[in-house]
Amino acid sequence: MKIIIAGAGEVGTHLAKLLSREEQDIILIDNDEEKLRELDANYNLMTIVGNPTAFMTLKQAKVHQADLFIAVMPFETRNIMACTMASKLGAKKTLARVDNYEYLLPENKAFFDSLGVNELIYPEKLAAEEVITALRHTWTRNWFELCNGELIVLSVKLHDNAKILNKKLYEVTTADSQFHIAAIKRIHETIIPRGNDEIKVGDIAYFTTTPNHIGEIRQLAGESEAEIHKIMIMGGSRIAIRISSYAPDDMDIKLIECDRQKSYKLAERMHDVIIIQGDGRNVDLLKEEGIRDMDAFIALTDSSETNILACLTAKELGVQKTIAEVENLQFISTAERLNIGNIINKKLLAASRIFQLLLDEDSSNAKCLALSDAEVMELVAKENSKITKAPVKDLKLPSDLTIGGLVRNGHGMVVTGNTWIQPNDHVVIFCLDTALHKIDKLFN
């Protein structure tokens, strides 16, 4: 598949790097030669220096042969313009990143189709959805729904009240149990556990399961479902606006924004939200606004450092659930180790959303959810591939990967040793970075 990415910003770069490892022809276009030089020399992709909204550049990139044109430049107008030009020049499918929620409304779909823009992504919306998911499932660290929610991957940090501590895995799971512990994150490393491994306090365990068995896992983990009613948000970003519109009616939101002018604007747009003008790093202010009574604290300022620190403070003050927006990719693994609940990153969300679209387009693609040093992938088993040749226990899988679950004919199921994978099953794989190249052999 030939994919052209316009804009070598953080989303564009991240996507290009991920896709270049696979069987994709990637062309990355940007005005800035500096940004491209490093990528061109070190990644298996082609770069073109030029304006993505110039006919000359697009023709040079042979846009008429492109299967997908992705515009992720900083300005939505340029993204839409670039997509329009690309699709009129013959690109099969186009995708633009936009900053305006209005564009996503169903009634405007026809308008964008007429412009030749097939898909729109709005990272703030994705981030807001992520936050809402996290608030619904407070006891989890991560929550991914795969194949329209047929299969769920979730991670839980295990405290000393969990029921599965210090037990060998084979004691915890029986042949007919409906979940699978696919990975364990212990301090700095990720482990793909075998039957003889034990679970210890402080581990983050990754489960795969079907929607009906979530409760079982919650009980095993010793967690209780906390209802979230009071939320404090720090930073009046666009994500905050989206959250306020998605939040169910029983959630009360208090928003802290330090810019006075902006606070007034926010108050105009968000009717049900109490807007407090002040610095969210000020502990006295937080106390005054009743942070101790809050169920959740969400830090969404522009500064990742501020968000991380604010969440740590909120935890100390007794808030159960904290969520921090961390935009610097380098901070994420450090932030995950701290005691912050969930971390959201617009770029990763946007990139994995685009991946998902690619999967729908061409089933030979993998969809990745990166978890610092391990990855979760959804792959389709091909006819005659090695993985379909025997039941899972006889496949002699490498020790650094495991099969979490699969979706067959739209129904999710957990994989055990006796499962025999059929062609066209969507299989969820957990693997360490070291096992990436082995996956190809199994599935092709």
Added chain:
Amino acid sequence: MAKINVRVILKFIGMLLCLEAILMLAPYIVALIYGEGDAMAFLLSIGITAITGGALFYFFRNARNEVGKRESYLIVTSIWLFFTLFGMLPFCFMPNSLSVADAFFETVSGLTTTGASIIPNVEALPHGILFWRSFTHLIGGMGIILLTVAILPMLNHQGGLILFNSEVTGISHEKLKPKIGETSKKLWYVYISLTAILCLLLCVGPMKPFDAICHAFSTMATGGFSTKQASLNHWHSAYIDYVITIFTFVAGINFALVYRAVTGDVKRLFSNEETKWYTVIVVGATVVVVAGLYVTGQNSSFEETVRVSLAQVVTVITSTGYTVGDYVAWGPFFTTIFLLLMFFGACAGSTCGGAKIDRLVVLAKNTRNEFYRVIHPNAILPVRVNGKAISHEVVSKILAFILVYVMVLIAGSIVLTALGLSIEEAFGSTLSCLSNIGPGAGATGPVGNYAFIPDIGKWTLSFIMLIGRLELFTVLILFTSYFWKNS
């Protein structure tokens, strides 16, 4: 920084040796056809190479395919070294075998497409060996790594790309396709197609098919090994001179541009600054040589003088090094002109050696700017090539490159003069080997060879050929202390 991943390096070497064993089947078949007693030598070489390669690959098959910067430099240099070590086996096993130093020299010279020979009488060699000599040109011409990246899908990833960048010549490496494997394939298509066309054209002329094949290999790889002692002069055929000159000239152009021209983008080829300079230099040098020959009264008929001058200029600037005219016999003025041509060579991204014209262009423009800045110290003057400004980092990299080039040249000359060669011969041979040309000056000139140089000199020159082929930094970086430090 992480420790060097030795396992993956050994795995690559193993893989490449297996490839070499397969490639050696070609001269083995030739040897069988002619039945001159060298078939056994090839069979033995294939056996040793295949077993060593197979064993290495088998033991390290599970090595992680992670190739960083250091691994890539080590892999590229060691692959060239190992290819030579095993490629020289047929010379060691053949009847009237060569000494190790000689065999190594001959093989490096073949793979780096230098074409300098230590064999006094080429025509006495069996056909299998002659074929192997030319075949090493073909393999090395476009680059061993490039060949591997093109045919092995497992290298079509990031690691392959980094290897590609450490082997391909010139300042910038233009990608033809997003995937490195595809780019390499396209370059090889161009290369092989041109070789095939040339081979057919030569067969039509007075050459025998065997000579035509060998010369086609040598020409497109800009190597210079011939199957005849007198090189091209053996045939005294204007047709062969012209055909070979034209193809050598094409072999001196950036293959990426040739590919684009073939696929319809001819304008880009002719508007490219480097190609223009290349053409101007070739025409200019030919005019000077023709004029020189007339002034010194060494001219024959006008057509022949022009043909011989042009052929000799093209064969030297593209680092091929066939013998058409003997510039050493023409006089010192001609030797100087040809040594100058040797220094810069032809275009980057071709099969040629030398410092490459793209660097010459940048340096010339930068020097012009420096002069202008003497009067206008605050002027902002970027070096522009093909309408694009070249950054200061690239300019300073090129300056460093030229400095190192000259230093290697001087060091090589010092070693050779210490061994008793005259200054002219020492300098000429070193420059010729560094630029992968073949003929040097004095006794190593177009009609001479390198047989008389002592073994130490041959080893030195072999090393210099390798440095020159991999454009200095890839090899020399291994001799720095920070390359090996884990910090």
